[in-house]
Amino acid sequence: MTKFVIVSGGVMSGVGKGVASASIAKILQEYGYSVTLIKIDPYINSDAGTLRPTEHGEVWVTCDGGEIDQDLGTYERFINQAIPKKNSITTGQIYSAVIERERRGDYLGATVQFIPHITNEIVDRIYQAAQAYEIVVIEIGGTVGDYENGAYLYAIKNLCAKSPTQNIVHALVTYLPVPPHTGEMKTKPTQQAVRLLNQEGITPDFILCRSEQPIDDIRRQKIESFARIGLDGIIAAPDVTSVYHVPVNFEQEQLGQKILKTLGLAQKKLPNWDSWQNLANRIINTSLPKVKIAIVGKYLASGDFSLTDSYLSVKHALLHAGAHLGVYIDVAWLDAHDFEIGAGKIVGDLEKVLVEKFKNFDGILIPGGFGAQGVDGKLNVITYAREHQVPYLGICYGMQLAVIEYARNLCNLTDAHTTEVAPDTVHPVVDILPIQSDLIKAKGYGGTMRLGDYSAQVKLNSRVLELYQAAGRAEKLSTGEVIVTERHRHRYEINPSYISQIEQAGLVFSGVHVRADNTRLMEFIELPKHPFFVATQAHPEFNSRLESPAPLFIGFVQAACEFATKKLKD
Ligand code: GLN
Secondary structure, eight states, X not given: OOEXXXXXXXXXXXXXXXXXXXXXXXXXXXXXXOEEEEEEEOSSSSSSTTSOHHHHOOEEEOTTSOEEETHHHHHHHHHOSOOOGGGEEEHHHHHHHHHHHHHHTTTTTOOOOIIIIIHHHHHHHHHHHHTTOXXXXXXXXXXXXXXXHHHHHHHXXXXXHTOSSOOEEEEEEEEOOOOTTXXXXXXXXXHHHHHHHHHTTOOOSEXXXXXXSOOOHHHHHHHHHHHTOOGGGEEEEEOOSSGGGHHHHHHHTTHHHHHHHHTTOOOSSOOOOHHHHHHHHHHTOTTSOEEEEEEEEOOOOOTTOOGGGGGHHHHHHHHHHHHHHTOEEEEEEEEGGGGOSSTTXXXXXXXXXXXXXXXXXXXXXXXXOOSSTTHHHHHHHHHHHHHTTOOEXXXXXXXXXXHHHHHHHHSSOTTEXXXXXXXXXXXXXEEOOHHHHHHHHHHOSTTXXXXXXXXXXXXXXXXXXXXXXXXXXXXXXXXXXXXXXXXEEESOEEOGGGHHHHHHTTOEEEEEEEOTTOOEEEEEEEXXXXXXXXXXXXXXXXXXXXTBXXXXXXXXXXXXXXXXXXXXXX
């Protein structure tokens, strides 16, 4: 029978429930259990696809095309396992399913109510996602005491009702502030969070105490007596430089064994953290050889929100590759607007500005993006990377713009553009294909993109193939073709009518997805006479985990490392 670990949050949001949940799952996996995670988001949106990334962080794409909260990304990076979209549950999905059923007449004249209809729907969805796993970690979004998440805390009690033994463990992630004027760590907000959870009829088995410093004995005892939680259940969760240290920190307090004991489960194997710990240590080891990577995007200010969160997976993919290669990754976020002429941006010589800025970097990465903002700046940066032989990795928009740059400067198509930015361009090198425009007309914007896993046939002798093969991610089909699979999230495609002209000018399209109607969608490009100029229509960052980094990121970081060494010699 499946066992559940429920992770809820007290005091405030943003204290690391996602990382705590992922770490618990990782620990239980290390003890030999098959584990998955579910994220419950109490908002009314059906999914995260139309949420503003500047408010909500990155939109994570699942293998089966779900556009999900970025916590699912954290989970995958920790447990090294794909998590499908059904593992993301939102209030919007729950209510629309129940209302749809009511309209169909499935409830046979009954009054459709919060209890049992909504709560049953929640429980059914949890069981659907839990199938085939021994332990499921469920993270409940929001903070205990929010009106919105009460429904889930209530529904979850039905999970215990179905089991004769204890099959649920509750972990409450709280925050212990140290107000500067007292300099003392305060437990009161945690005590109140426990009370709020008690009001839902739940007593936490574990309190994960997030704080800058580890919680001391006096504060542990205070929580023990006020919240009536055994000392054993109070777990220190101090700030760490890299999130990948969290599971090992939890294990220092035997969290895994304690959870298994509460659930009446034995250890199936002894955990071995050596390799994980080694990789996590490398991420923060500044004495390793250093590579400086510039990520050029459009970072428009939005209050105090750290916009770099919209590219969280890209950053992690770089860190994974760095840990794997034993180099320290130093990332800088550069605003593409700073490399635009006109609008008063660049005064004087563009080339000079670019040289001045980029001479300090060993690699340039342009991540995914939408709209016209910052596009001209990105195009200028791509020209610089191509001409100055600086390693370049382009992701999604970063590939489309690299193709446009090539078409403009090496194929004499000076007006080449994407119709996303210039709908009337004479040379729509990047365009919406007819199948996609029909969809947009029919559905508006939500859910009209090419989403999730697509396979590409990769060219023999290409750089891309070499990298995927080295990582064990290339699959040879009986037809002799070699395919690689990555996740996607985009509407526009490289226009097939320009391919041969661009190819003749030297750019190699090294991977292609062939649709059932024989349309060829370009998936990878590379420049043979460049140390590393590779881009993809896909989002390889969604398939990068600490223990298995994404092949293109390995190639890019390796090339950046070689570039840095060469720079030192010159
Ligand atoms: N805006 C581009 C498109 O829709 C690229 C999207 C992306 O970079 N994810 O095709």
